[in-house]
Amino acid sequence: MREGTAPLIRREDYTAPAFWIRTVDLTFDLDPAKTLVINKMAVERNPDQPGASLRLDGEDINLTRVLVDGEPVSFRVENQQLVLDNLPDQPFALEIRTTCAPGKNTQLSGLYTSGGGFFTQCEALGFRRITYFLDRPDVMSVYKVTLKADKLKYPVLLSNGNLVEQGAIDADRHYAVWEDPHPKPCYLFALVAADLVSREQRVRTRLGKEHLLQIFVRAGDLDKTEHAMQSLMASISWDEIRFGLSLDLERFMIVAVSDFNMGAMENKGLNIFNTKFVLANPATATDVDFGNVESVVAHEYFHNWTGNRVTCRDWFQLSLKEGLTVFRDQQFSQDMAGSASARAVKRIEDVRTLRQLQFPEDAGPMAHPVRPDSYMAIDNFYTATVYEKGAEVVRxxxxxxxxxxxxxxxxxxxxxxxxxxxxxxxxxxxxADANPESELTKRLDQFKHWYTQAGTPRVQARGSYSAEHKTYTLHLSQNCAPTAGQPAKLPFVIPVAMGLVAHDGRNLNLHLEGEALPIGTDTVLVLSEPEQTFTFVHVPVEPVPSLLRGFSAPVVLQAELGDDALFTLLTHDKDPFNRWEAAQRLALRRLLQAVSGHGPAELDPRFIQALRGVLRNAELDAAFKELVLTLPSEAYVAEQLDTVDPQRIHTARESLKLQLAKALHEDWIWAWEQHNDCGAYSPDPVSSGRRALANLALSMLCLDGATRHNPIWTGKAFQRFKDANNMTDRLGALGALVNSHADLAPDALSRFHEQFRDEPLVIDKWFTLQAAAPEKDGKVFARAKALMQHPDFTLRTPNRARSLLMALCQMNPAAFHRPDAAGYVFWADRVIEIDSINPQLAARLARALDHWRRLAEPYRTAAREALGRVMAKPDLSDDVREIVTRALQD
Structure with a gap:
């Protein structure tokens, strides 16, 4: 839709459909220029809406015939809907014939072509670009699908469910018939017709049934599918053991495609994935990539039950499936990690993602509840709030x-x-009903405020110790800032996992006043009032409160803890998350002092010594050390400020990072020497953690060496880059060179591109590394802008566009927010350009200026002008229009 014609959809206006579509028989005659779609439906009227017209959604398709019970009928098309009046009250057969042009579909929504094959993406509203239909998730139908295509060009023909028939049509063409016995909404429909090869595995579930697992990829990529298959098998087993949920089809298929707007899609039995989350081998994928493949494969498989077997009534309920399934995939990944420390690392990484993506969303113009109340374009609400915060609500x-x-x-x-x-x-x-005596059930109506209220609650904690009475009193209070349409917030139900730590490191036994017995060294306090007080008795010494252990609620904790208390937690807390959190708070405190100019811009010896203690601690895992020794990001620092000067933040963080590199020079050498050789590659948590710490050490040594004009470590990094036996170490060494702006970086970048020029996902990394490098004298921005002209760059492949543009505009504040406004001009040009090709991708890029109002001058005015220029474009898509409109609203 163009010209801002999309109406505002409100959750309160939901009504059931006027008709139900019980069965769907689809026939596709596939051709890139003109695909014929014959849609035969068994339709029946909803008795609650007698006399209503049938309104079927459609977009960018050509209608050729409409039959009711085999006879032509009159119809009209209005507002992109096919309207049929005077339909019978009894069930009837409806046949609709349409054509579409998949080869021209650059939006990658509906049926489109990629790499010479046909693929679909129907969530959220793509099915209407295939045929006229009741394109809403509460219309669930049983599907039969017949695919016809050239057998030489498209030897693989796939759709949902079970393959029931296949064969030749003539010498050049063939067909396949698929049936899915499970009713599903149309957003879960999928088809693939392409020249693919597959990895296959047969598994027997705990129910004793045998199933065929298949992963389809382009020829040449088969060696990159073993990890995805292992992840799929682990997911199937885990869901059976943990929740008693078994695979329910004869086969389960995954297809990898290069052109895809999302990460992956859980279509029933035929999951279509972005190649980024399927393909992985040591030569081309990093440890992070291996972890992401495992997580995303699990996520989409888990959707088979939490999303497919039980689906959303309407799109406002999107977190019903996404929040729950993110929680499930996080639990799975923690279980796959194994050890307690590896589980903690995974939890810290998830919380870091939440804080970097969702907390800013809650504080910006796109703030919305986990269950939104309204939208113009539903694609804009596939957000961190729905996914990551939704998962925290389930947690x-x-x-x-x-x-x-x-x-x-x-x-x-x-x-x-x-x-x-x-x-x-x-x-x-x-x-709640399954747990009638639980704290959740007692406060269920109040707990649902997490679904209805936007914003991140802030929890204030204040404690006092009475040496005379041996009591510790903890006062907790909560508040949540106003958001658009919600000026006042009701109290949330906030579980606060906590413990008390003595300054000598003891984790103290907890005994709440009024309780007969102590409760161990951990408990969960439930904060449900604006203010509550909890008193602990028999506390032998003044403690340090360890609050929100494991990050038990998605809140901002404001505790009155000085450096002494934080150093105690960093050194002694048994909760790994809070040890990491203490280090982050100590670092953040120093970063904010440097940014504001209200404190020293130098790291104090105590802080440096504490980090040295972590780095040298033989009892801590390398992965945990790497997290603790990494300073908070520039974006996270910005979130703590009312007025943001990106250049000041960048300067302060780079200064402190350099100080850390210099002060711990000998320790970094030790860390590098102790961890740089992991032997044969394995993506297991221990090996991955060792590589992460070694690569952090190498980057710090290169940074220190660059300022000392000492080429020793940049030379070692260059040698590491050439000799590495896996992509994690190769990219780590290349990053150390690029991020320190070493003289050897251009040569290394050229070698990297030459070596991997035929590996698209690796070249994506090459673009990202350059666009996300720490800015220095405008060189990074200039380089990113020049890369737009590189022969390998295109805006039509989402992965490639994201690799450069998102890296610059959303991951590199100092390069993007320039005093001369060149970054904003570049952003506006790209949003407008991409919007004419792929509105979903353009809308995601548009969000780079969500927080323009908090920018200091001259950035604020320049950002406002860039937003205005985008808004002035007359044929702006509804996706982008909604984002920019919200950003500009007072």
Missing amino acids: MMHTLVGEAGFAEGMKLYFQRHDGHAVTCDDFAQAI
């Missing part, structure tokens, strides 16, 4: 009812709602 339920109670709640959820389209309320009610 709080898990905390409040316990692991066994949560499993019972999931069991009840499927008993009640399998095969239905339901709401977030239905899920919460099932968890």
